[in-house]
Amino acid sequence: MNVNFNNRDPVYLQIIRYFKEKIAVGELAPGEEIPSRRELANKLKVNPNTAQRAYKEMEEQGLIYTEKNHPSKITTDIKVLGKVRNELLDEAVDMFVTSVRSINVPVEELLDLVRVKYSANDDKEA
């Protein structure tokens, strides 16, 4: 577990995002146990109160659940899990659109470029 936190966004939100990313790509499976708050704070080198806050927030969002005297687990609720992926995707595309809009490119040209770059990246990884 290694996260590079930036200093300007609330750390607890960055932790939640980290979990969402892991859930979206399937690295954290539904029902999988997650570290205790203290373990997480230690692994990510953050304040234990911040880890606590991140977990509380994730519990409220239904991303994780805790049964009495058991470690917290990733939710098995398909609806919530699906939402996580969409949310991340939405966010990333929004960011891309905002930054690309300032260059004023016709959308077709843009999509072609995206297609080329995207598959080029796939080739590199493969």
Added chain:
Amino acid sequence: MIEVKAVEKNYGSKKILKGVSFTANKGEITCLIGINGVGKTTILNAIMALTPINSGQILIGGEPIDKHTFEKITFIPDAITMLPHMTIAEAMEFMNDFYTGWNQRRATELLGFFRLNPSDKISSLSKGNTAKVNLLLGLALDVDYVLMDEPFSGIDMFSREEIANVFTSHLIENRGVILTTHEIGDIEHLIDKVVLLDDGMVTKEFNAEEVRETEGKSVIDVMREVYQR
């Protein structure tokens, strides 16, 4: 909670603290930040009643300081106060003789955590390891509050990381910590609360996570605003 209320302190005609007020909660890490000579160490000394104050009040858990307070609070100064010819084991024995709250189990755990050898003489240790022993002697006490004066100054980055790791572990959990520093860099994510000092006064007191959330600023951003006016 430690409450520092309108504390003033003069050394001769020189005013060091000009009405300092802030609070530090149990279970939180509070960081006093300011350049050298701003009065950080004097504040810690005043909390420990190591130096008399000219006016103001300091409460620990709602009570003024008395001799029993020293079983509830400990001070880790920036230089080790043990005699140099002592071994680490002897220093631990010394602490055990003086404090009812000495917790040998935790001390042993800290020895392992910092990879220190108890038969080493304190005078033979590197600067980083001396700082770790110093920290060990303070943290092994069962106290509610720990004051640390410049725990990171003059220490190599790996030792600094090891010391920072203590802050995310159960060794600190549920205790109130006040630490002073002039470089915040590697501990930004570890601290709950920041108290900025300038010229013997508190210029700003804020919660690090709150400022990130409501203003989108890092601790360093806020420092820049406060100090570069």
